[in-house]
Amino acid sequence: MGIRALRKISFFHLSFLSVTFFITLLLLLAIGSLFFVPSWEDVAQNIWSPEMRYSLRLSLITGFISTALVMLFALPIGYALSRFHFWGKGFVKTITDMPVAFPELVLGLCLLLVFGSTFVGDFLNSIGLNFVFTRKGVAAAQFFTALPYAIRIMKSTFDYIDPRMEFISRSLGYSQFETFFNVSLPLAKNGILASTVISFARCIGTFGTVLILAGGSYMKTEVLPITLYLNISYGNMGMALTSGIVLMVVSFLAIFIFEKTEVGF
Amino acid sequence: MGIRALRKISFFHLSFLSVTFFITLLLLLAIGSLFFVPSWEDVAQNIWSPEMRYSLRLSLITGFISTALVMLFALPIGYALSRFHFWGKGFVKTITDMPVAFPELVLGLCLLLVFGSTFVGDFLNSIGLNFVFTRKGVAAAQFFTALPYAIRIMKSTFDYIDPRMEFISRSLGYSQFETFFNVSLPLAKNGILASTVISFARCIGTFGTVLILAGGSYMKTEVLPITLYLNISYGNMGMALTSGIVLMVVSFLAIFIFEKTEVGF
Amino acid sequence: MIFSGAGLIKPMEEMRHNFEQKHNIRTDVHYGGSGEIFACLAAGQPADVFIPGAEKYTDDALKNGWVIKETIHKLVLHEPIIVVPMGNPANVNGLMDLTRPGVKVAVGDPKAPAIGRVTKQIFEKNGISEKINPNITVLAPTVNQLLIYVALRQVDASIIWKDLTSWAEEKGKLEVVPIPKEKNIIQTIPTAVCTNAPNKELAVKFNDYIASEEGMKIWTKWGYEPCGK
Amino acid sequence: MSFLKIEDLHLNLGEFFLQEIFITLQQGDYLAVIGPTGAGKTLLLESIIGFWKPDRGRIHLVGKDITDELPEKRRIGIVYQDYALLPHFTVYENIAYGLKKKEKEKKRIREKVNRMAAALQIDHLLHRTPTTLSGGEQQRVALARALIVEPKLLLMDEPLSALDPQTRREARSLLRKIISGSHTTVIHITHDLDDAWALANKVAIFKDGKMMQFGLLQDVFHCPTNRFVADFVGATLLEGKVEERKEGFTIIHVDDFHLVSLDESTIGESVRVAIRPENIVVCKSIPKDISAQNIIRAKVEEILSEGTTCVLCLKANHTAFSVFVANNAVERLDLKQNDAVYAVIKASNVRIV
Amino acid sequence: MSFLKIEDLHLNLGEFFLQEIFITLQQGDYLAVIGPTGAGKTLLLESIIGFWKPDRGRIHLVGKDITDELPEKRRIGIVYQDYALLPHFTVYENIAYGLKKKEKEKKRIREKVNRMAAALQIDHLLHRTPTTLSGGEQQRVALARALIVEPKLLLMDEPLSALDPQTRREARSLLRKIISGSHTTVIHITHDLDDAWALANKVAIFKDGKMMQFGLLQDVFHCPTNRFVADFVGATLLEGKVEERKEGFTIIHVDDFHLVSLDESTIGESVRVAIRPENIVVCKSIPKDISAQNIIRAKVEEILSEGTTCVLCLKANHTAFSVFVANNAVERLDLKQNDAVYAVIKASNVRIV
Numbered sequence A, B: 001m002g003i004r005a006l007r008k009i010s011f012f013h014l015s016f017l018s019v020t021f022f023i024t025l026l027l028l029l030a031i032g033s034l035f036f037v038p039s040w041e042d043v044a045q046n047i048w049s050p051e052m053r054y055s056l057r058l059s060l061i062t063g064f065i066s067t068a069l070v071m072l073f074a075l076p077i078g079y080a081l082s083r084f085h086f087w088g089k090g091f092v093k094t095i096t097d098m099p100v101a102f103p104e105l106v107l108g109l110c111l112l113l114v115f116g117s118t119f120v121g122d123f124l125n126s127i128g129l130n131f132v133f134t135r136k137g138v139a140a141a142q143f144f145t146a147l148p149y150a151i152r153i154m155k156s157t158f159d160y161i162d163p164r165m166e167f168i169s170r171s172l173g174y175s176q177f178e179t180f181f182n183v184s185l186p187l188a189k190n191g192i193l194a195s196t197v198i199s200f201a202r203c204i205g206t207f208g209t210v211l212i213l214a215g216g217s218y219m220k221t222e223v224l225p226i227t228l229y230l231n232i233s234y235g236n237m238g239m240a241l242t243s244g245i246v247l248m249v250v251s252f253l254a255i256f257i258f259e260k261t262e263v264g265f
Numbered sequence C: 001m002i003f004s005g006a007g008l009i010k011p012m013e014e015m016r017h018n019f020e021q022k023h024n025i026r027t028d029v030h031y032g033g034s035g036e037i038f039a040c041l042a043a044g045q046p047a048d049v050f051i052p053g054a055e056k057y058t059d060d061a062l063k064n065g066w067v068i069k070e071t072i073h074k075l076v077l078h079e080p081i082i083v084v085p086m087g088n089p090a091n092v093n094g095l096m097d098l099t100r101p102g103v104k105v106a107v108g109d110p111k112a113p114a115i116g117r118v119t120k121q122i123f124e125k126n127g128i129s130e131k132i133n134p135n136i137t138v139l140a141p142t143v144n145q146l147l148i149y150v151a152l153r154q155v156d157a158s159i160i161w162k163d164l165t166s167w168a169e170e171k172g173k174l175e176v177v178p179i180p181k182e183k184n185i186i187q188t189i190p191t192a193v194c195t196n197a198p199n200k201e202l203a204v205k206f207n208d209y210i211a212s213e214e215g216m217k218i219w220t221k222w223g224y225e226p227c228g229k
Numbered sequence D, E: 001m002s003f004l005k006i007e008d009l010h011l012n013l014g015e016f017f018l019q020e021i022f023i024t025l026q027q028g029d030y031l032a033v034i035g036p037t038g039a040g041k042t043l044l045l046e047s048i049i050g051f052w053k054p055d056r057g058r059i060h061l062v063g064k065d066i067t068d069e070l071p072e073k074r075r076i077g078i079v080y081q082d083y084a085l086l087p088h089f090t091v092y093e094n095i096a097y098g099l100k101k102k103e104k105e106k107k108r109i110r111e112k113v114n115r116m117a118a119a120l121q122i123d124h125l126l127h128r129t130p131t132t133l134s135g136g137e138q139q140r141v142a143l144a145r146a147l148i149v150e151p152k153l154l155l156m157d158e159p160l161s162a163l164d165p166q167t168r169r170e171a172r173s174l175l176r177k178i179i180s181g182s183h184t185t186v187i188h189i190t191h192d193l194d195d196a197w198a199l200a201n202k203v204a205i206f207k208d209g210k211m212m213q214f215g216l217l218q219d220v221f222h223c224p225t226n227r228f229v230a231d232f233v234g235a236t237l238l239e240g241k242v243e244e245r246k247e248g249f250t251i252i253h254v255d256d257f258h259l260v261s262l263d264e265s266t267i268g269e270s271v272r273v274a275i276r277p278e279n280i281v282v283c284k285s286i287p288k289d290i291s292a293q294n295i296i297r298a299k300v301e302e303i304l305s306e307g308t309t310c311v312l313c314l315k316a317n318h319t320a321f322s323v324f325v326a327n328n329a330v331e332r333l334d335l336k337q338n339d340a341v342y343a344v345i346k347a348s349n350v351r352i353v
C-alpha cells in the first residue's frame, strides 16, 4: 500500500485474520494430507518416468500458451463489457459467464460438437487447426475452460478504473489503443494478476474438458490431470498421486512467483 | 457509467467489440449445439422425472447455501489479504489460490482425507457435521471448489478501493466493523457481484469434488452434474443431455438475473 | 482412432505399438472412462474401434446402431473381488460378512458402472440383496471411487475389478478377499468396430488382432485372463 | 477567421442545463471564466475537450468543426480541477507523457521536462508518484503536464487554487511568459479575480448554466451589463437618465445626484452606469485642485474589514455604493461609521453600460 | 489544562520530515495554519487524526494521550483537501453519515441535515451522488459533513479553496457562527490570508516540515520573528539598534533613519522591527496635524498592480520596504515611479520582534 498507517491491533484485525488462518490451515491440511498417502520411494520412482516427464512438459507448455491466449482475449472482452454500451450486452455477459457453471464433461462435449464435424470444425481443419484429439485441442480445451473466469475478473477490474484517466491520455493526443496500453492496462495490473493466476491454475488443473476434446491419449495428449486419471483407472494410485503431487508443486511455484510480482497502488 | 461521454464509433470500439462477439458466438454455438443432440420429446419427458426434480432441487439448495458460505468467508479473507500486512501473507495467498489448479478429483481426494477419518473429521463428526457421503458433503465440496476463486476476486477488488474512504468513515466515529459494512462492502459491489456469479456457477457445475467427497449416490447426493454422469453411464443419453440442458438453463437464468443487478459507479 | 476404457491402457499400449509396427501406420487411442468414451460416440465423434470396460456399453451402442454386431468379440475376463482396507478392520472374509450390521460397504451404482450391475447380480445370486442394503454407505457412479474409498479407509469393504487392485495391494493399502467362482459372476471385456468408422478396413484388422492368439498373449502378460474358449 | 468559435452550445444533464453559450476567441486571447460555484464552468471546458457531447450547437477550432471529433484529435491541453494525474506514472512520466507523443528524442524530452519542473519548483519531486504529493504539488504537476506540450488551445480549471499567494504569483508570471511566447489561446476558470486581472484580456461570466456577459476584461469589469455581473465583479451599478450632453461629457441624473461620464449617450435615455469601488476616492473634506468631475457627499454606513483591505459602504441619500480602500486609508482618514465623506470619481470611471 | 497539546511531533516519510512541532490550543481556539505548498500542513492534520503514526512525540486531547488511539475513538472532525466524499452515498447520506452515529431519531437527522444544507446552499443537491457535483459543491458537502457532527476538535484542510469570493464570504460567516456557538476548537489550513484574518485567533506558519512561528494572530502578522514569516505574511522586517528610550517610546536606529516604537527594549540592543504594509500611509507632502511619530522620506521604486490593489515598493536611501494601497489611492495621489513621497507610520505599528 505504500502507506504506513496507524496500526493498533484491534478485534477487527484479529477476527478477520483468524478466519483467514482458519481456512488456510484447513486447505493446508487438505493439501498436505495427500502427500502422505503414497510412499516416498514410489513418488521418487514415478517422478522420473518418461510418462510423467512428458505430461509435466505438456502441461506446462499448453498451460502457458492457453493462459497467454486467455488473457489476450479476456482483456479486450473484459474492457468492452465494462466500458462500451451496446445492444445485447446483458446477454453477452451471461453467455461468457455460463461455461463456469458447466461440468467439465459438458463443456468438453460442447466443444467437441463445435470443433468436431460441423462447418466451424471443417473450416478450422482446412486452415490447419484441428482441435479434436490433438495437442492443440488440449490448449483449446484449457482456453475455453479458463476464459470465462478471466473475462469476468477483467470486467470487474475495469469497472473500478476511472474512465477519466483514459480520457486524459486521449486528450494528450494518444489514440484509444495507445491509451489502452499506456493507461488502462497498467492501472488494471492487480486485476490482470488475479485473472492470470486463476487462468493458469484452471488451465493446468482442468481435466474433463481436455479428456473429451483432446482425448486421453497416452503420451500424446496426456497432461498431468489425465495422467492422474488414467493411472487411477487401472489402479496405479502411486503414479496417480505422484502426478497429483507434481501438479501441486507446479501450481504452488507458479502461483507463488506470480503473487510475488504483485504491487500496491 | 452514468457518464454520457462522446461516443464516435472508432476502429478501437469495432475491434474490441468484434473480438467480444466472436467469442460470444463461438460459445453460443458450443452451448447451442448440445440442444440439438437429444430429441425434444425425450427432454420433455425426462425433465419431469423424479430423479431430475430431485437433483435440480438439491443442486439449487446446495448451490445457494454454499455460495452464501463462500461469500461469507471470501469477504473477510479477501479483505485481510488486501489490507493487512502480516507474517506469511505471500504463503497464505498462494495456498488459497492453489485449489484452483487441482483437478476436481484431487481436490475431492484432499477433502476426503481431511474430513474422513482424521481428527478433524472425527471432531466435526462429533458436532454433527459429517461431510463424507452426505448432502452436507455436497455443499462442503462445492464450498471448497468455489472459495479460492471468490477469495482471489475479492482481494483484487479491495485492492482497487481507496483505503482513505474507510478511514473517513472511521474518523466519523464508526468502528472498523461498521466501516466494513457501510463503506468497504458497498464500494466492492461490482467485485462481490463478479465473485458471486463465479462462485454460484462453479458450485452448481462442479462434479469431481462432489463425486469423491459426497459419493454421488442416486437420489441421495445426486446433483445435476452427477445426474448427467450417472445417466451417461446408464447409457441413457437422453436423460444425461436433459440434465445438461437443465443445468444450462438454470445457470443462464441465475447469471442473467445476477448480472442485471449490476451497477456502475 | 480407437476408443478404449482407461483401465486397459497397459495392454492396449503394447498392442497398439505392435500393430503400428506391423502395418506401418499410426493409430490413435483415446482412453477414458467407459461412460465418457460412450458419450463421445454419442456426440457423433467418428471412431474405428470401441473397447469399453464392460459388455453393457457395447450392447447399448449396438442398440443405437453405432457398432457392427458381427465384429463384437469377447476379449478377456473381468473378475470382481472383495477389497478391504489393510488390516481388514471389519474382519470381512467373504460375501456373507458384508451383511454383518455395522460394516460399511461401498458398491457401484447398479445402473452406472459395469461393476455396479455385477455387484448387484452377485448379491442377488447369493440372496443377500435385502440384508446388505442397510450396510451400503455409498452408491458410487464410478469404479475409481470404490478403489479410493477402500484405499483411504473410508469404508470397510467394496467389490471392484481384480485388475484394479495391484498397486494398492502391493503398497499395503488394501487386502483382497476373493469371491469363490461359484458365487461370483465373471464379466468379459468386449471389442467392436464402429458403424461409421473412417478406416473400416484397418479397424477390422485391429479388432481381430487384439482378439487373436498374439493379442491374448499380451493380455495374459498384463494379468488378464482370456475368455476365448 | 476566429480561432475558437462556440456557437449556441447546449448541454442537458437532466438537472442542469448549459445553454446558449456563444464564445469567439482570436488566437492569443486569454479568456478568464468566472462565476459562482456550480455555474457550469467546468462543464463548458469538458464540452470543448470532448468529454461531453453537446445536445445542440457546434464548436469550431481554427475553422474546423470539432464537435464530433475524437478527443485525441483535438489537441487541446487541459488542466483539470482535481488534477487527474496518472497514478501509475511518476511525476516525470506524467509531465513527459504528452510530450513523448510529439517529441521522439529522449534527451530533448528530459531537458524540457527538467526546465518546466524547475520553473514550477517541482524538480525535486520528479521521481515520486502523484499519490505522495501535497495538493499544491499535484496542481503544479498538472500544470506542467499541460503547458509542456504547448497546445494551441489550453483549458485550465482553477489551475492555481491550491497554491499559496507567493507560489501563485510566480506561477502567474510563468504562465504569462510561456503563453505570450507561444501564442497560446487560453481559457482559464478561476475564482480569484486577481487571476483575471493579471492574466486575461477577455472575461466570461457564468451563472446557472448561462453566460451572463462576455467581452474584454475592461468592459466586463468596468461596464457590467447587469446587476449580477456588477455584484460579482464588485462594481456598483446605478440606474439613471441622461439629462444633458456637453463638451463630450454626458450628464446623468441618478436618483439624488448627478454623474458626469465620458461615454456617449442620447439625451432622455434611461441608462445604467457602472462604477468600480477602487475607482472611488474618499475624502473627509472637499478636495482642492482635483481633476475629477464627480464629487458626491455621502455617509459611511458600514466599514467591512477584510484582512488588509476594507470596503466602505456609503450612502448618498438613498443610493448605496461601496468603495474599496486599504486598511491604512481608513486609519489615515480616521473614518468611523456615520462620518460624512466626499466620494470623488473621475468622469472616465463612470461608465454607461 | 490545555485542550490540544502536540508535543515534539516528528514524522519521517523518507523524503520529507515533519519535525519538532509543538502546538498548544485552548478550547475555542481557532488556529490558522499557513505556509507554502508542500510545507507539511496536510501531514500535520493527518497525524492528529491518526492516519499517520508519528515517529516521535505525543498528542494529547483534553488531557488524554491519543497518539496510539484508534481513529474512530478520537472523535475529531475533518474536512479533507480533496473532499473525500463517499461515492456510493448520496449527498444527503454523506452529510447524515456521521450524525447517524450520534443521533438515532430519523426526523431530527433530517431536520439538521436540511438546515445545514440550506445554510451552505446545497439543499437542492441532497439526492445527488458526489461524482455529479462541481468542485465547489463537493467542497461544501465535505464541510457540511464535518460541521454537522459538532466535533469538539475540527480539522479543515483548505475548506474554502474551491469557492467563489461571494460564497466564500458566506461560508466564513457561517463557520464563525457555528463555531462560536458550539465552542469548537478548530485547526484550519488555508492559503488565503483573509481566511486567517477573518476567522483565526492563532496562527502557525509552516515551512519545509518545520513550524516557523506559532502564536496569536496579531503577534504573528505584526511581529514576525524571522524573515521568512515576515515575507510570507507580507510584513517588512528591518534590522536596527535601540538608541534611546523616552516617555515610553523606544527609538531605533535603522540604517538611514530612525523609527519610534511603543514596544519596550533595552538601549544598545540589536533588534528587528516589523511593519505591516497596510499600516504605512503614503503622502506626497509632509502631512499636517497627524499623530503618527514616524515620517520617512522615500522614493517610489516600483508600483506593482494586483487587480484592485497595489503594492508600492519604496526605498529610503538603502532601505527598501513596501506599502499596500488600493488602486484609487495611487490615482488620487497621482503616484509615478521615482516620485518622492513621505511614508507615515504610527509608533504603535512599529513592532520590535
Ligand SMILES: Nc1ncnc2c1ncn2[C@@H]1O[C@H](COP(=O)(O)OP(=O)(O)OP(=O)(O)O)[C@@H](O)[C@H]1O
Binding pocket: D013, D014, D015, D016, D035, D036, D037, D038, D039, D040, D041, D042, D043, D044, D081, E131, E132, E133, E134, E135, E136, E137, E162
Ligand atoms: N454528471 C452530472 N449530472 C448531473 N449534474 C451535473 C453533472 N456534472 C455536473 N453537474 C451539475 O452541473 C452544475 C455545473 O457543474 P460545473 O462542474 O460545471 O460547475 P463549476 O462552474 O465548475 O463549479 P465549481 O466552481 O464549483 O467547480 C453543477 O450544479 C453540477 O451539480
Ligand SMILES: Nc1ncnc2c1ncn2[C@@H]1O[C@H](COP(=O)(O)OP(=O)(O)OP(=O)(O)O)[C@@H](O)[C@H]1O
Binding pocket: D131, D132, D133, D134, D135, D136, D137, D162, E013, E014, E015, E016, E035, E036, E037, E038, E039, E040, E041, E042, E043, E044, E081
Ligand atoms: N506518502 C508520502 N511519501 C513521501 N512524501 C510525502 C508523502 N505524502 C506527502 N509527502 C511530502 O510531504 C510534503 C508535505 O506534504 P503536505 O501534503 O503536508 O503539504 P501541504 O503543506 O499540505 O501542501 P499543500 O498546501 O500543497 O497542500 C510534500 O513535499 C509531499 O511531497
Ligand SMILES: [Mg+2]
Binding pocket: D041, D042, D043, D081, D157, E134, E135, E136
Ligand atoms: Mg468546476
Ligand SMILES: [Mg+2]
Binding pocket: D134, D135, D136, E041, E042, E043, E081, E157
Ligand atoms: Mg495540503
